[in-house]
Amino acid sequence: MLALDHIVLTGKNVEESSTKYGRRFAIKAIKGGEHEEWGTYNYLAYFSNDSYIEWLGIQDSQIANNSNNPLIQHLVYALENDVFGPFQFALRTNEMDNYINHFKEKNIPFHGPFLGQRERPDGTILTWRMLFPVYDYTKEMLPFLIEWGPNASPNGPSAKSLSNPQAIMNLHYGGVDKEQFKHIYQLKPKRLIKNQFSLQNSKITFNGEQILKFDLV
Template sequence: MLAFDHIVVASEHPLNDRRQLTEKYNLTGVPGGHHENWGTFNELCYFSNRNYIEWLGLQHPDTASQSDNPLIQQFKQTFDQGNMGPFQFALRTTDMDGYISYFRSQNIAYTGPFPGERMRPDGSVLKWRMLFPKGPDGLPPLPFLIEWEGVNEPSQASDINAEKFQSLSIGTEEIERFKEALVHTFQLKNMEEPFQLTYRWPLQNGELILTKGQHIFVQFDTFQL
């Protein structure tokens, strides 16, 4: 089963935005790292059921503009338009190759996988792969898949907050089309709620909720983002 991995927040000032959240809710945040190949950097806030918030910032605009990574392309467009805030999220898998085979068999267009890495503050290197399925034209981008080499966690266990992810909500006016795209692409069980424009799917560490006309947000035990 897929898990919610992290939500990506476009930020002009990642450190300031991370501190604003962590100080308001008495949470712990940590520096992320620099993505030399993408021209970006990040700040992070980890939670106890293996998910986190990423504030993504722009460090080298020219490098970011030349990146072929769909997440960086989407971030750069979002950043240039001044639309700061949550704009994308990742679902974690331990079988990315299986999804690649599935996408091929179902003629689902995709880009990747893209390798990524960054150096943690303690000097260790964290590596991962990202896979970007392409949804139908006219819909918001589908979430992307991420597969970690090892476990993604901060250098110190004390930097993991006790709060847990409860739900992640995404919204679109084209809710029926987006629902079908999610079900088909990620092999989610088609769970319908009659008389409501709301659809819910269980994840390993929470719940994915699709609603009409709502932005991306995550809900934790004590706050929303």
């Protein structure tokens, strides 16, 4: 089963945004690192259910504007149109190759996988792969799949000593057809609550709105 990996937020100044968010909700955020190949950088806040928030900002606009990575393209569009806050999220898998085969067999258009890496403060290199079902980021959003490399912990890049006690227990999501979502990600809705999908560590509630929200408890 898929797990919630992280939610991506942006703003005019992501360091400032992460600091303000931390003060408001009593959480600690740390500088993640730089992605030179995409012209971006991030700040991160880890949570007890092996998920995290990523504040993603642009460091080199020329590189970012020319990126073929759908997440970076979506980020550029969001900032150009003053769309701040949560705009994308990632679902964690350790079976990305199976999803690639699923997409091919079911004629689901996709981009990737894209390879990513960044250097940790201790000098070790963190690697991952990202897979994107095709969507029109000017109108909708489909979450991307992420698979972490061998230097990550079993549930992603977080260290327990950096985790906040809170957890992201529910995402409120909409803007795409629920049956389409079910087909793409091979998830089944709950029996009694038909507008919810269960994840390993959280749940997704379809709200019929295009604005992405989440509950931090």
